[in-house]
Amino acid sequence: MRKLNQNSIVLIFVVTLFSALFLLIVGRFMYIQVTGEVHSVDLVDYADKFRDMDHNLSAERGKIVDRTGMVLADNKPTYRLYAVLDEDFSKNSPTTLHVENFEKTAKKLAPHINKTEEEIYDILTNGAENDRFQVEFGRESTHLSEDEMQKIESLDLTGLNFERSMERYYPNGSFASHVIGFTDLNDEGDPVGAYGVEEEFDDSLQGIPGNVQYQRDKYGYKLRNAEETVKPPDHGDDVYLTLDQKIQTFLEDAMTTVQNEYNPSRIMAAVMDPKTGEILAMSNRPSFNPNTRENIENWYNDVIAYPFEPGSTLKMFTMAAAIEEGVYNGDETYESGRYRINENFRYVNDYNNRGWGTITYDEGFRRSSNVAMVKLLWEKLGPDKYLEYLKEFNLDRKTGIDLTGEQLGEISYRYPSDQLSTSFGQGSTFTPIQLMKAATMFANEGEMKKPYMISSVIDSASGKVLQENTSETVGQPISAETANHVKKLMEDVVTEEDGTGKRFRLENFTTFGKTGTAQIPDPDSAGYMNGAENYIFSFLGMAPKEEPELMMYIAVKQPEVNHYSEGGDPVSYIYRTVMENSLHYLEVEPDREQTNFAEPILIEDVAGKNVKDVEKKLSDEGVNVVVIGNGDTIKSVSPSEGSEILPNQKVIIKTEGKNTVPDLEGWTLRDVLRLGEVMSVDVDFVGTGFVTEQNIAPNGQIKEGGRLVVELSNQDSNQENDEDSEDSTQENSGQTSDQEESGENSEVETEQE
Template sequence: MKLVEACLGLAALILVARLVQIQIVEHEHYEWIANNQHTGDYLEKAKRGVILDRNGKPLALNQPCYEIAVHKRLVEDLAKTGERLARVLQRDKSEVLHALDKPSPFVVVGRRVPAEQAHTIQMMRLPGVTITEMSERIYPLNEKLAQVLGFVGIDGKGLSGVEYAFDRYLKGHDGLRVVQRDALGKKVMPVYAATEEEKDGDTLVLTIDRVVQVIAEEELDAAVAKYHAKGGSVVVLNPRSGEILAMASRPGFDANQAPKRAPNAWRIRPITDIFEPGSTFKIVTMMAALADSIKKPNDIVFCENGQYKLFGQTINDPEKHGWLSVRDVLKYSSNIGIAKIAQEVGKRRLFQAARSLGFGNKTGIDLPGEVSGILKNPTEWSRFSVAAIAYGHEVAVTPLQVAMAYAAVANGGKLMKPGIVKEIRTPEGERVFQFRPQKIRTVMNEKTAAVLRDILRQVVESGTGQMARVEGLDVAGKTGTAQKPLQDRPGYSDNKFVASFVGFFPAKQPRLLVFVDLDEPFPVHSGGHVAAPTFRKIVTRLMEVWSPPPV
């Protein structure tokens, strides 16, 4: 009997000791376990920053949407619930039932569900069905500016274009809150504590002008259709500051449907795709010859009546010319004349001039995927290379490189860094970045630039660029027509061309520059007859919006 009493006393003592340990010594530990069973950390998603054009017009916005999910353990009849959800979500019944057949106890059956459908499901009060508010990225311009803007993935992260390049500013920082939850871990009570406040993303204001962008894209579409081209691009910029006002290319895609298109369509072609420029590259030789006083505008060059043999190869001109002045070599776009001038300039000075104008280097624009183009070192040139490069063969450039090189002529000799972002603002309105024009280097003096501007004005007035003339406006520019290199062997195609035109206005004090190229137009293929008229149409429409053009 005494032994039993002793055992009971010992047990009681142990129990008391354990209670003391639990309630006093390990009180905080067990309190944490209890709280953790009924509370949890809840991620409060930050709102992604919006993207606006230079005038505050929306380019990328957030739209509320909903996610529909099913807690299978709380559903009595999965088949019936699946059928009802499929009808509202306008999805195939078998597809929804297949998703519910997965072993997971929690299944998402609808993402990015519109508010109307979510409200209908809410009114149905289906047991085990949850509705969670989300956010969907939308692009009001659809296919317009799509490559530049890019798009976001299902997780809200930027995957291409501006959305990718400036994701760190746009994404913000998610918050963390403590919430009460049920046995399945679902949040059932409002937030009652916050460990970290969310911070919405910054607002991104681009240098793009939405009106200019729409005009550029509409006229590019019309030109691609009219001339049966594979594609093309347009760049509109302020030559003084380097601000990009429009950047368009075809083929394109709808940014709202980006995942349905192959990644090849996402490329920002004016900075990722290279081509042999043809006669627009003649500005390089002309700049070097005039700047170094190798030639004067009124010096004359014999253009061999349209055909010239050099180092075993034949250079042809579209029109036969005898003696031409240096200015007329550019005005009438003589390959022979520019090749002869380049021989006097020499390969090292020609290379240096091309580099100085930005060819062979990235422009530095804040967009992903830019390439440098191809400009080989003179040690790799053949004896014929000086002539070929002078009229835009044996080199490869991007549309933006050509535009920035001509911008240097337009602004008096300064190669500018192109800008795509005008400013970045926090949700509170604090400006964290503001665009300022950035000169990369001076490539020629104002005198040389003025002479070139005058010659380019004559190109449009009475030379190969006459179809770029705009009534009441003093336009300067240059045509380009380049045979495309063969893909399977050395040489050039006889029926595949890239037609281009780059021009600026007013000629004496340029405020806007427009570059146009069309890939494989047919049957008309010259820059003067394909790209120049497209330039004219774009500029004519711009002048209906702006008169005079803005600074």
């Protein structure tokens, strides 16, 4: 009995203990159930912390677009490849989510990422041995294109995944690269503006990322029926430039031709609408491809950031100051050759060191006489008054163009020798854009226009205009009478036989301008460099004369020429080619009669006529005929009826048959664009120069509304396919005796102490 009582006591104790523990545990669970807390930690929040997925939705960077809507900077998807090795990732999944067969994966993947089977196999096995969840395959597996990604996906290999991102892309390569600029990646891997318009308007181009929130399981999959919250990204705004892609293409092609033929150390050029200040084209050499940014030789946009002694182009402003001040008489004569202000100073010489005897000041300007300029400065205007005019012309300040990196030159004016040399463009330095801004007064009856590159900023989603630039007048330093007087003098520079700008005559349009041949300071001495090529040859001109539609400035530094008289050839080639093509493209009415050129051929109304008959007639007249389609009857022709063309130009005939694409190798972009209009297809192009590749094989068919893509290169730029360039060359043959001003700007000899 006693023993039974002891057992009962033990049993009661055990039951009581376990009951207490049970009640404690149940109570604890009930407390957790009611309060949802453990050690003051909210379990719901704790679970949500690990279950909630917050995924960023990247915002697309805004596009950079030209005035016609052509995209100059865009975004394209790029993919990063990685392989999942953890077998646990495939648990509870109906499909295998990790790499199962290393050997098979290495063998199939190798041809697609430029790695050997052994390298891929080693990466996979090493990752598995080190218990890594996933592995990547180096640089070869990043920045994959969509096509490359799809090819890898089609291999049907388990465990391979892709991470998609957007990459900045410049479809036309080096096209206006110093203007457009490029992006770089920040610490988060997002593109940010690093140069050019990309940098200047980075705040506008950058978008605001969005995000998506949902709950997931332990494998990362979204829970069924889970709530999802999506905040869409706000994509960046589009920036529209005043650039015109066709005019820019004319400029790029011409500059590349000169680069290949003359190998200058620098070329800088720009085309402006002088009535508004809009920049229609701007380029530099050396250039670079913003997609690769390899071997960049020049980080500066020289048109706005390279101050140099411009040479005789500055003489137009000396003339404007003298005329406006009322001290200029063009019929007055002076003794050319050399001049000094008194016996304590050395002589300033004309470029030929002997002059042309006694001539008028008008003739002196046409001949680019240094003596004429220093006499006007010293004896007529006075140095102080001339400096006032230089400031009125805004040559003492930046233009304020809406591009990053603008630099300011320096008016060197302390000593009389500085003042004299400034009058004919030496000693003081200016940027090309400063000269262009000042020269707008000659196109606007004395009013100057501020240059600008940004046309507008547009909300990419709504199309709302967020910012819009318009023409801005920044002063009127001269009268309309003075502006017209200087225009006439500059026209004579081009049209008169004693003018230094004869080689800049245009075929169909009147033009006016001023040449420049500037000496280059010698970095190893206090003087200037010697040698036929050691000059900066330049021209600033406009056309047509009465109502200038375009202004153009070109400077070519140190071209490889045999004699300084040849230095103007590369400059004139660029000017004539770009001006003629651009004015025709803008449908400006020609205002100059053709002289010394082949007789034009009139395109008659040939619609409905027999193809072979018309083709034979035009071919007999020297026309390059291209027939589209296999029909017997003509449907349309380009150029259109009533147009005049020159021998060797292309005439494109569209028949009633199907659209067939000809062999476009060696074609200019202008001719390809005309072909697109005739065939009613869209034309896309990459590069500059002449056609080397086409997406549709010769004689292949293309439907109306289709897309024709051509790749252009300058490898064949020596071909004489551009009839305007060819004719212009013929016009100026035999004119190498036109020795502009080389040597014209010989240094003002130092002041006697």
